[in-house]
Amino acid sequence: MHSKREWAWGYLLIAPMALGLAVFYLWPIVQTLYLSMTESGVFGGYTWVGTANFADLFTDEEMYGALANTLLYAVLVLAGVPLSIVVAALLNVPGLRGLSLYRTLYFLPVVTMPAAVALTWSYLFNGDFGAINHVLGTVGIDGPYWLGDPDFAIYAIAVVGIWSSIGYNAVLFLAGLQGIPRHYYEAAEIDGAGRLRQFFRITLPLLTPTTFFVMVITMINALQVFDLVYLMIDLKSPALEGSRTIVYLFYETGFVQNQRGLAATIAVILLGLILVLTAFQFRLQKKWVHYE
């Protein structure tokens, strides 16, 4: 049993962080919940409308479009996670020359500003002058307007999303890889298992806790994607229809159309969606995550 004094110290020590969280995260969430039930003017003046905003959004085609785009983006980015495992496994090969150089190179996108990343990629994707279409042109393919065409835009953005996150995920996987005891591999070698078999039978299963963590974080980040879309797709772009994400719709509603209450409702729905999908992932983990 702990004494009262000890409890008091404990609370005192977590107080600064807890207070910060309460003031800057919990309170805004409560306020957003309130705002989501109101209709608002640009400079204050909130009128209570109850669940009318929610009802509006449930019949709003744009909301469903944004939902579909966001989910598609999340699936694409999640599908890119294995790439990080491959990169991590390669970076973990013992005695690889120039290892620290490669590690730096793969991590570089993580420390680069999203604005710079988006700008550079939009040059690459440019339909007329972009490097990608130029390369395609040399083999006789007439590349599309990647960021101007609603059928391609979300894929192009997902490529950038995957590219930006490989480094960060690879570092997590690398830590996971190095946590796998060596003697498993030694035993496997004695039993005559080759490199590939070792990877699929030992590495992958023992990496599942890290994989699970990466999947959860990646999904949450993907569902909240905004910066890349905002920077690469203009409000007047014909591609917006095929690339508008939920947070983009939130921005458009709250800051372009000045409907703060409705925007808050979108934020609340996104919060709910993330909660549900994350809970689902946690339930599903029992089926595939192996803890040692």
Added chain:
Amino acid sequence: MRFRLPLACLTGLAVMTAGCGSSSEPEASGKATISYAIWDKNDQASAEKIIAAFQQTNPNVTVKLEITPWDQYWTKLQTAASGGAAPDVFWMNSLNVRMYAKGGIITPIEESKVQGLSPAVVDGYRYDGKLYGLPHNVSIPALWYDKKLFDAAGVAYPTADWTWDDVKAAAKKLTDPAKKQFGILAHMWDQGAFYPTMLQAGGHVLSEDGKKSGFDDPASIQGLEYWTDMIEEKVAPVAEVYTDTDPIQLFQSGRYGMFYGGAWLASTFWANPEIRERIDVAPLPKGPAKEAVILLGLANAVSAKTKHPKESAAFAEFVASEQAQKILSDSGGGSLSLRDGTQEGWFKAFPTFHLKETYDASMPNGVPYPVSLNTAQWQDVQNKLLAEAWAGKRPVADVAKEIAAQMNEILAKE
């Protein structure tokens, strides 16, 4: 936890409305410091000169210039204003003025101070019978053209008498698919391109009382078709081209004959000696029904919560004065002064461009920019629906009717 404050300002709506602005320090004995917020870096030099001139006659007042890029300007201003910390004097446009006036963020301006300024611009700043902005410049959309392409195709340069048909005929002759060369750019631009053509065809964007959309007017649709037809006839590039590359840059690449662009681009184009030689400007062509040029002017608005209302009002007034307007004009920047008779310096800064002719032909046909209370809301609807027509996915007439229906719904709620 002080260091968390700026981050928190960015995170949520809720915090935003709670406000996180800083306010200026109280001044001692008659000295006043006022802040002046603008968005255009091209106007920094002239603004600094105007401030210096103002401070010379008002030694007790210090004006602090704050430049925020356009992309963040309105978001930042709204956040600051909601928290009661708007700059003392700041740039306003006619799109936003009603919202700020209704919200009690800005203070009315005396009617006498706008005497001699173009009504097409001034009237854009009225709300509820009062004036809320003191205009200090005018932006005139115009027709830029590439003389090199015109010469090569043997087409006569555009003049003040040009009509839509002249543009279409020239565009056809200037187009050369083999060279990836197009007669004209058909970017989706409201003020200088499709709003004027809607009016020139005899249509309207918004009814006189601001309660009904004009997009379903057959004449308005004709004005929109002017653009989509040119894309369809392949004398203008497809819609995706403008989203990938800024039309201003496209025009400078020398592969496009004509470009509806602001006269204010003169300073941008002039900065490049090769472009300077190659291009020139003419007034907007006439439409089948009439001539119409949508004029926009920026104004200075005075915060209703300023600690120095007298000094702030005096500064806003000074920026629109003849002395300051001449300084603006002589600096040869992006902005064209509004007060009649102060423009000479600006025209002279770009001697080979036909800017004076463009100005003289445009001002008499000036029409205010169509605005209602929450213009941005219906413009967002308009832009995303028009994008479908520009991309050739739906006929423009269908799209225009849908815009009208949605716009009427929004207007009814205002």
